[in-house]
Amino acid sequence: MDAMAAQPHQARPRRTIKWSRIGVYALVLLVLTWTLAPLYFLVITSLKQYVGTIAYPLPWLPTPFTWNNYAIMFTNYSPDSISYRFLHALRNSVIASTATTVLNLVFGSAAAYVLARARMRGKNAITMIFLASNLLPTVALIIPFYVLTVTYLSGLHLYDTNTLMVILYTSFSLGLVIWIMRGYFASIPIELEEAARVDGASRLVSLIRIILPLTVPGLLATGLLTFLMSWDNFILPLVLGPDSSAYNLPFFIYSLSGQYLHLNNEIAAGGVLSAIPPVLIVLFFGKYIVSGLTAGSVKG
Amino acid sequence: MTSMPVESPPKRATLRHRLFRTLSGEYFWLYLLLLPSLLILVAVILIPMLFAFQMSLGNTSIVVLGGRGTISNQWVGLQNYLSLLQNPSFWQALRETLYFWVVSIFIEVTVGIGMAVLMNQSFFGRRIFRVIVFIPWAIPTVVNAMLWGMIFDGDNFGALNDLLLQWHVIQSPIVWLNPSALFPQIPWLSNALSYLGSNLAMNSIIVGDEWKTLPIVAILVLAGLQTIPHEYYEAARVEGASAWRQFRQITLPLIAPVLTVVLILRTMQLMRAFTLIFTLEQFGLPVLSIQAYQQAFSFGSFGMGSAVSFLIGLIALVIAYFYIKRLYREEL
Missing domain, CATH: 1.20.5 (Single alpha-helices involved in coiled-coils or other helix-helix interfaces)
Structure with missing residues (x-):
């Protein structure tokens, strides 16, 4: 049985x-x-010529083939040419995203260290306000930004500048950086720092020599996140920097479609080029970004 | 010995005392580290928010001449808010925003968890699979919008139309990005869906948005899955629990905290879903963020625009409150 x-x-x-x-x-x-x-x-x-993008049936291979959509992004440089706009957008994207990342890491991790370590009343409330500020949609602030920039602050000539973009991007990701880095600082045993100080190191030296090296994964994660966030921004250049001195790659690609002629192949080439840096970041550092996000915003 | 209590110093130190203690304390310079971030917070977030509120209470318009703008602000009290709340198109925008939110979240919970569970199985090429799945998240939002604009193109050379025509699923191309009513043959259903904010363009845009956002949801949930000890499943298997029961009684409760936070994060991002809709539809799909932009920058009524964006901010902060409460319950 x-x-x-x-x-x-x-x-x-x-x-x-x-x-x-x-x-x-x-x-x-x-x-x-x-x-x-x-x-x-x-x-x-x-990689198609324009006729290949409007044919029916649509060719599922790049035919008729051309490199030209990429070539025009770099050649025939003259004011208002497509390469002029692309290269300016690329320059602005690189400058603004890099500067934002550096500022965020410096200011954000300094603040995060204080909020993790200091015995100070209201530090949780301050952390909470920073986090809440990060959760506020850009669109809720874009109108006052615009009005302030062109009226009361017009003497500063910030409209259409990378400086303005950097200031605003920084404020948008600062809360996230502070939140994630605070978690990293809090996870480092305070005894480690005290030991260094017994050996005669000042607080600042112990912070730079002992603590910061231990938070490198966190700095990497938050830095890359900040970079990706500012690289992706569209509404700020749309409202506050629609000129070649400040617009970034997303705005450039949008402006390609805004013309009377909608050239899918050129838009796609611009899209591929502007997606390369973030895709490379995710391919090589995806693990750090995930661990930063889980350490910072998921586990707390 | 016990009868002579030592005179204790006055309990309430004066303000001057406390200030002195703070300034001379070893933590003082630490506060200096906090200062730049606090300044940014006040100057770039808090003051603009208050300014938006002030503008929303007025009939605000600005005139820009030679890079220098003058502002005229006529106090009207809560008039902007009242006329918003009486305007049916505001409520339609609110319903569309909510529809976008509810459907996206539903997809993310079901498909997102499914993808995470799949990535947690062992199969050939799992590591490279996890990397590939992550890629769409890295594609900039505007590029994503343009890409799905080409896929959903209303001509027969739009990628989706092309496939469906060639497979003889449809006879004539569909304008996927047209905010037309669904199921026009069944009037009551069509009307109900339109009332709830569901139309063809909205659903197409949700698909395009999910292509970019499902990966991050799935990968964060996967990170949560990986923290669950293997022994739990082994014990359950010994007890004879089915796969579904294991999922419901082990997996789901243990990833619940991760999931809640991921969902609240996504909710916040959905409130920002401006870029995708604006790029593909301009003002054709007036969710709240589009309305705020249109009021201010197309119609020039900055007071009304500020009122809408202040309401968006308020909704966002209410959601943020629950998010932060959740985070703090776990951490502090």
């Missing part, structure tokens, strides 16, 4: 395992298609 009953029992798990294997691979294939098909479409569109 037992032996007879055991036989179908033994056979069943093996078969369900096999089926679930197939199911897993089918789902993996489905997710891969969903993820990669749009990317593939973007890349082949960027």
Whole structure:
């Protein structure tokens, strides 16, 4: 009896395992298609001549093939040419995102250190206000920013400058940096710092020599997050910097579509070029970003 | 010995005393480290917010001449807010915003957890799979918008139309980004969906938005899954629990904290869903953020625009309150 009953029992798990294997691979294939098909479409569109983007049936290979959509981003440089606008946008994106990242790391981690260590009344409230400020949508602040910039502060000539972009980007990601870095500082045992100070190091020296090296993963994660956030910004240049002195890559790509002619292949090429830096960051440092996000905003 | 209590110093130190203690204390210079961030917070967030509130109480308009603007602000009290609340298009915008939020969150909970569970299985190429799945999150929002604009193009050379036409699923191209009513054959359903803020363009945009945001939800949930000890599942298997039961009684409760925080974070981002909608639809799909922008920068009524954006800020802060409460319950 037992032996007879055991036989179908033994056979069943093996078969369900096999089926679930197939199911897993089918789902993996489905997710891969969903993820990669749009990317593939973007890349082949960027390598097509214009006729290839409006043909029916649509060619699923880059035909008729051309490198020209990329070439025009770098050649024939003259005022108001496409390469002029692209290269200015690229320069502004690099300057603004880098400066924002540096400022955020310096100011943000300094504040985070204080909020993690100081015995000070109201430090939790301050942390909370910073975090809340980060959660405020840009769109809720863009109108006062615009009005203040062009009226009361017009003497400072901030409109259409990278300086203004950096100031505003910095304020938007500062809360997140402070929150994540505060978690990293709090996780470092205070005894470590005290030991250094017993050995005669001042608070500042112990902060720079002992504590900061231990928070490198956190600095990397928050720095990259800040960089990605400011690289992606669109509404600030749209309202406050629609000129070549301040607009960034997202605004440049938007402006390509705003023309009377909507050249999908050029838009796609611009899109691929502006997506390269963030994609590389995610490919190589994705792990740090995830651990920063989970350490900072998920686990607390 | 016990009968002579030592005169204790006065309990309430004077303000001057406390100030002196603070300034001479070893923590004083620490406060200096905090100062730049506090200044940024006050100058770039708090003052503009108060200014927005002030503008929203007036009939504000500005005239810019040669880079120098003059502002005229006529006090009207709560008039802007009252006329907003009486305007049906405001309520429609609110419902559309809510629809966008509810449907996106629903997709993220179901598909996002599903993707995370899938990534947590062991299969050939899992490591590279996790990296590839993450890529769409890195694509800048405007690029994502343009890409889905090409996919949803209303001509027959739009990528989706092209595929569906060739597979003979549809006979003529569909204008996916047109805010037209769904199910026009069934009037009551069509009207109900339109009332709730659901139309073709809205749903297409949700699909495009999810392509970029599902990865980060799935990967954060995966990080939560990886903290669950293997022994729990082994014990459950020994007890004969089915896969579904294991998921419901082990996985779900243990990733609940991660999930809550991810969802609140996403809720905040959805309130910002300006870029995608503006790039693809301009003013065709007037969710709240689009309305605020349009009032101020198309119609020039900065008072009304400020009122809308102040309401957005208020909604965001209410959600932020729950988010922060959740974080603090775990940490402090």
